Amino acid sequence: MTQPKALILCMAFLSMLATTACNAQNQSAQARSEREISSSTQTDNCPVIESSNWVAKLSRASPDGASPLLFVSGDLTLPTPGYSVDLKIGKVDRSAVPTVFVVISTTPPDGMVAQVLDTQTVSMTADAPASRLRSVIVICGDMRLFEISYAMMVKDGD
Numbered sequence: 001m002t003q004p005k006a007l008i009l010c011m012a013f014l015s016m017l018a019t020t021a022c023n024a025q026n027q028s029a030q031a032r033s034e035r036e037i038s039s040s041t042q043t044d045n046c047p048v049i050e051s052s053n054w055v056a057k058l059s060r061a062s063p064d065g066a067s068p069l070l071f072v073s074g075d076l077t078l079p080t081p082g083y084s085v086d087l088k089i090g091k092v093d094r095s096a097v098p099t100v101f102v103v104i105s106t107t108p109p110d111g112m113v114a115q116v117l118d119t120q121t122v123s124m125t126a127d128a129p130a131s132r133l134r135s136v137i138v139i140c141g142d143m144r145l146f147e148i149s150y151a152m153m154v155k156d157g158d
Contacts, residue, residue, distance in 0.1 A: 046141030047106055049117065050077040054146045056136045057154040058128055068131050072102050073123035074138065074146065080118060082109025087124035090139070097134045097150070104140040 054074035061068045072087060083106050090103035102124065136148045 046104070046143050047078055047083065047108065048076050048104065048140050048143070048145065049079060051075065051138070051140075051145045053121075054138060054148055055154060056133075056148040056152070058131075058133060060155070061131045067127040069125055070100065070128035070133070070136070071123065071125045072136060072138070072148075073121065075119055075121050076104070077117050077119045078106070080109060080113045080115060082113045083107065083118070083120075084109075085120065085122045087122055089124075089126050089129070092129045095134065097132050098130055099135045099137060100129060100133055102136055102138045104138065104145070106140070 052075050055072070057071040059069040059071075070089070076085060078085075085107075086105045087102055088105070090101035092098045092100050104122070132150065133153070134150055136153070137144060138146045138148075
């Protein structure tokens with residue numbers, strides 16, 4: 001084999017090898033991108049696509065002995081209109097300054113509905129388990145949507 005033919009074959013082989021490596025890298029990046037998209041979208045047990053504008057307000061305990069109140073509110077984007085959404089206090093850890101879990105439960109609409117994203121504001125007011133809270137964690141299914149620390153909570157008078 002002459003030197004120019006060997007050089008051409010070598011160049012062709014290197015070009016083919018580089019193309020194969022680039023294709024494998026692109027497929028890996030595409031698979032990684034698809035995993036990131038699937039991890040940030042709704043799951044079977046939580047239809048929430050996006051949440052924002054979370055606020056937690058903790059009222060002071062009244063002098064007559066009434067419990068302080070916890071108010072939690074936020075905006076949820078759901079896949080269709082007509083979802084019924086409920087917030088309630090879930091588990092509370094047993095520390096002196098506890099963390100409260102606020103659980104979102106959803107009920108899908110009955111029948112046919114428009115296939116458009118629907119954003120709705122949800123809120124709840126309940127007796128707080130303590131006069132101070134370390135944080136409020138909002139969860140839906142197995143997803144943690146948001147955590148509000150004590151420093152971010154609105155207190156009476158703010």
